[in-house]
Amino acid sequence: MAHEHKPQPPLWAQRLLHFRLSEGLSEEIQGDLDELFDLWVEEMGIQKARWKYIGQVLGFLRPLPERKEQYVQIRNGKLPPAQIDVSSNSLQTFKVMLQNYIKIAWRNLLRNRTSSAVNIIGLAVGMATCLLLVLFVLSELSYDRYHTNSKQMYRMTMHGQMGGKEINTAFVSALAGIVLAKEYSGVEAVTRLRTEGSFIIKSGNESFKEEHVAFVDSNFFQFFTIPLVKGNIRTALTEPNALVISETIAHKYFGNEDPIGKSLTLGRMGLFKISGVCKDVPTNTHFHYDFFGSFLSINPGNKWLNSGAYTYLKIEEGYPIDKLRTQSAKMVEKYIGPEIKEFVGIDLKEFIKTGNRIGFNFQPVTDIHLHSDLEGELEANGNISYVYIFSVIAGFILLLASINFMNLSTAGSSARAREVGVRKVLGSVQRQLIGQFLTESVLLVFLSLGVALGLVLLLLPGFNQLSGKQFGILTLASGWMLPGIILSALCLGLIAGSYPALFLSSFAPIQVLKGKLQTGLKTGGLRNVLVTIQFVVSVCMIIGTIVVYQQLHFIQSKKIGFDKEQVLVINDTYVLKSGINSFKNEIEKLASVERVSLAGYLPAGSSSWGVEGIKIENHASQSEVFRSKAYWIDEDYLPTLGIQLAQGRNFSKDFPSDSAGALINETAAHIYGLKNPIGTRISTVGDRSNTYTIVGVVKDFHFESMHQQITPMVIFYGGDNGQIAIRLKTSNIPDLLSQIEERWKKYSDNPFSYSFLDDRFNAIYSSEQRIGKLFGIFAGLAIFIACLGLYGLAWFVAEQRTKEIGIRKVLGATVSSIVVLLSRDFIKLVIIAMLIATPIAWYGMHQWLQDFAYHIDLQWWIFVVAGLLAISIALFTVSFQSIKAALTNPVKSLRND
Amino acid sequence: MNRDYLGEFEELILLTVAFMDGAAYGAAIHQDIRQRTGRSVQLSAVHIALYRLEEKKLVTSEIGGATAQRGGRRKRFFTITHEGRHILSEIRQVREQLWQLIPKMI
Incomplete structure (x- = not known):
């Protein structure tokens, strides 16, 4: 019998039926209906049979009597009543309970709008950040993994x-x-x-x-x-x-x-x-x-x-x-x-x-x-340490948000204590209460997830720009992403909700209903630890941001040994071929041009340079080959770029012998071991070996990023038609550019492209700038989330102590003394956090700085500034609530008793 | 015998269970009622009636063995109980008496 040709009732109707029926009924009824369906197919054809099947399924949507084998057997006297298993009857009950949980959770959410909003916003921001970082990290990790084998x-x-x-x-x-x-x-x-x-x-x-x-x-x-x-x-x-x-x-x-x-x-x-x-x-x-x-x-x-x-x-x-x-x-x-x-x-x-x-x-x-970070990589590669850093940051931000969640839930527990008491008196067992609170937290997490996904979509374009990636909405929905997100959200809800759930459900009903519970004191310890952790993370991130920006400022303003301002570079001048010299002459005549040089090599950006093995003649180290950077310049190069000479002279047209001359930098003189380099003969190794005489020594200048030490360098005379560097003396750049372009067009129909040397120089540090920006953003986020939590906590504390504040005011306390009273505890926590964060941040940033050959020292004031910043932000957040509480008319808060 | 009131549909079902003699289950009853009366009833109605009858202890049920015919799903067979038979015969007696009281018009 060919089973595959057997007509089937509509799948959705089958599923609907299965979903509708409880365990005990499902089998027999589905069986009956399937059997009838086969009969109908023979009688009236498959289409009509299907319709009929659907009609019959819909019939089962009406209320059904509970048909419980056990009840029937008990009534028939087959089973003693003690053996009734209540929990196995739970499918139906569970659905009802879940509905109730969700209803209660929703009402609670609406009742405490402030804390709900704080909770949802905090979690949403945390999740959105985490999602973006996960996208980034996953994309970094996916490089070159798509090739077969x-x-x-x-x-x-x-x-x-x-x-x-x-x-x-x-x-x-x-x-x-x-x-x-x-x-x-x-x-x-x-x-x-x-x-x-x-x-x-x-x-x-x-x-x-x-x-x-x-x-x-x-x-x-x-x-x-x-x-x-x-x-x-x-x-x-x-x-x-x-x-x-x-x-x-x-x-x-x-x-x-x-x-x-x-x-x-x-x-x-x-x-x-x-x-x-x-x-x-x-x-x-x-x-x-x-x-x-x-x-x-x-x-x-x-x-x-x-x-x-x-x-x-x-x-x-x-x-x-x-x-x-x-x-x-x-x-x-x-x-x-x-x-x-x-x-x-x-x-x-x-x-x-x-x-x-x-x-x-x-x-x-x-x-x-x-x-990999080798010489001559095809592209600027990523860096595994940034992947680690971002993963850790993602984890931390999520942690901060979860901590908020737990804090606010436990802080709000006094308000819920009575509810728990009444529920327990009416017969709830702890397990059910745990279920209720977990449902609440999962619901909250999923609401936040919704907001977070919205945020991610909103922020994606900006994030793409910052990270240099191209993520779309589809990236989020592809593969395991979406199920993964939902599953993690569920886990987050369960984990973050577990503490409040266990804590709240453990209240003893009599005490709670007598009003004896002092939640504030009982949970103070853990809550304080959590707040401290939040601020440790925040302070670390503030310090990190300051250090990264300091270092960036340092490398961008460090004396680099040449004058990078006001230098225009015209790219790809080799297309001018033999016209390049007359082009150069024409530009030189322009009023706003100071000097022009044919320059193959320019610091930063695409340039042509070679590496030569250099041997020193008549020297102790004769057989030693020094690997040096080498390139070709004309006599205008040094003045155009503002590079200083330490010894000797620049190349000059007046010395015909200069075609076999060479300039070296100070580092080269030092490494070659030359005390009086002028006049020393050096030769290159290789199949085009040549001998040159050193005519001058240039002062060291940074021709690579600050990550690298200055290396030995040899410069030969001869010009290089790869690029033209122009020193300007005008502020009217657009005008000058159009003048140059006009002349360019006379010589070539190739596109005219140019850049500015200082821009090119800054571009080397784009990766560091990116990190600086990201650090800044994440530090801001961490602080934001931590403050949200602090705000919520302060709100609760103020609420709890309303009566105390009222009495204090009646007895003559000033507003300022009450503000101090309410803020003191929080500030203490922030100070402790600072003390913990400082060594951690010091170590981390010290490691980061080791990456630079030239870097700043970590100064004490950075830590002080970060700490003060954290304290003032925390103080601002808390005082908002404490001032409000302190200003409340005591009549209002005491009237009720 | 006022304890249980039987509706018309319930009575029909109970009668069907009775004559099927142990081989009665949802689909079979549904099919039989359709053929016998021409009424197209909801299967859910059949099941609900059966469960009510069971609650009233007029029928008992037993899960049968698996069959290949309906995707391996087992059937629930209903058999009429002693009370069931009793109530049926009581109903029948009442009806008989009533029939005899009707003048022979029909």
Whole structure:
């Protein structure tokens, strides 16, 4: 018999019936109805049978007599009455009780509007914050986990030490990938990626500047799970000058046309033919490129020491990565050893003996976003410590809100004590009362959750801006998010409600009804502890905020060794080609321009610089290679940027020999061990080895963020057409910009783009600024929630002591003495909280500051200010209530007795 | 025998239970009443009547074994009790007497 073809009554009607009927009845009645349904189907066809079934189900919605097997049996004399189990009869009772609980809870909520509002607002704010932070943390943790076999994917990195400088790069030699794929057995696939900076991309007459251009091996899209919308995923990038673009870019350049087979000009690299369109790279990936050229289009270098590519590998399932780590040492021996001999002139053993190291490592791709901070990361990565910090903050804020909840519930218990007493006298057992109070707290939590979700939707755009993420409403509703939220809310309601429930339900009815209960004193201890915890958290956050802002101010105003104000930078001037010099001359003639320099390298922002190994000639450390930053400037560079010379002179056109001259910074002079650097000859190592004479020493300036120490640097003479830096002497910037743009257009039809040096410099610290802002916001929230709680408590205390205050006033107490009386207890708590918070905050912020090579010292006044702030806020909150209570006419409060 | 008053529908059900002799359960009774009287009644009415009768101790019930026919759900079989039979025959006697009092018009 084919069961699947058997007609079924409507599912919803079946469910309705099941829901309606109690346990004892459900089986027989459903059985009867099913049997009849089958008969009807044969008689009148399935449609009519269904209607009839629904009609019959509706018939059961009328009141049914309680048909209890046991009652019948008792009446029939089969069971003695003592064996009646009341609780097993509970389904129906439970529903009624629940209705009653909710009704009572609702009435209570409306009766105590102030405390309910305080409770709901506090909880809602806490939950909303927590939700936003959870969204952030989950998104940070989800990076690169969507690739198939993401657990088997690793990135090869290079670590070592050369000339006293640590090398930790995210990229390795471009040749390493080939060797890995060929010679290592556990490696399943290897793919490489290389960037060549930004490009001006032309399509017909249009051209745009594009930052997100990469060159990748042909198996790239299979390796990372990024599907191609058009084109063949296997063959799209097998040819030189083939290009895959993202959907967004396809739309930008070609609208709705099919881009396959069309061509784009990639700046200096020439014409590329589009062979595929890929989905946009998901946000939670450690790279975001829009253009993927084939790896064959570029020349990554053919030596191990001067070629580079980001190299990813997928190992076979279960293959131990440590085995690969050990084996990779052979790679150094076999391939890098000979090159060291060739370039440096010593063999590998000697190289290592002089304190140098070189080796490879493999990091899981899923760890890149949060755990990797190497030289040359593809993007600014996240930081696992911020994930921790935010998780902790989320937990704390929720904790604060829950504490409020418990505090207010127990504080309000005196008002409920009588209700509990009456209920107990009428026969409630403690279990039922617990149930009642838990229902109340769950109801309150769910009301807050509603408000919180509203808040989240309201705040999402702002939060997205702050966190640099793109969350939508859908993020909240996707996957396990919503069930998770509801379940956590339920748990929160049960946990936060458990203390008040247990506490309230334990009242002894006689005492309560006699009015002997002194709830204020009895629960004072716990409540005080809770308030103290709230303020410990708040004070810590205030201190954190102050320190972060101090440090930000410090690094932004610290002497950086050059003048970053009033410097305009014109980007991508290489497109001017040979016209660049006459362009420069024209700009120099403008009245509001002081000086112009062709500058490849500028502090902060995208710049071109290289790393060279520097050897000092005729020096004790002759075989030592110092790894130094190196770049090229013209004679106007130092004056334009306002960089000072410590010794010697700037490059000059008057000295033809300067083309073989070099400038170094003070740090370099110190590390190279040169007492009189002027005139010393240095040479670069590598296949384009050259010798230079030092002509001057520049004072140290910060060319990287304050996280890093100043490193040795060598500057060569020759100019670099990458960018132009212009020192201005005008306040009419828009006017000047239009003048420059006008001249730019004479030389190039490429887009004119510019930036200001101080903006670029500030942008380095965007991450710190973000943290500062977030800290500020969360500190504000923590204080807000804590104060809400304090406000509620003060309100209750004032209420409880109304009569006391009345009597005191009648006996002659002044308003101020009563305010002091009411506020004193709370202020004591805040002071204790301060004492606890100070060492915790000191330790935490001390750790954070260690991240900066240049940082402020933690000063005592920060802690004092934070403490005073907390006290004054608390005092303000409490005094609002105490003053109100103190001003009440005693006649009113005493009249009733 | 004034203790229990039986409604017309209850009487009908009780009679059906009686003649079915131990094989009476909700669906069967519902079906039988429809066929016999042409009345389309609510199944809920049948069940409510049965439970009332049980409360009045005119029928007893027993859960039967599982059957494959109705999704494995068990049936509740009703049997008429001694009191049930008694009340039926009492009703019948009253009716008989009344019939005999009617002049032979019909």
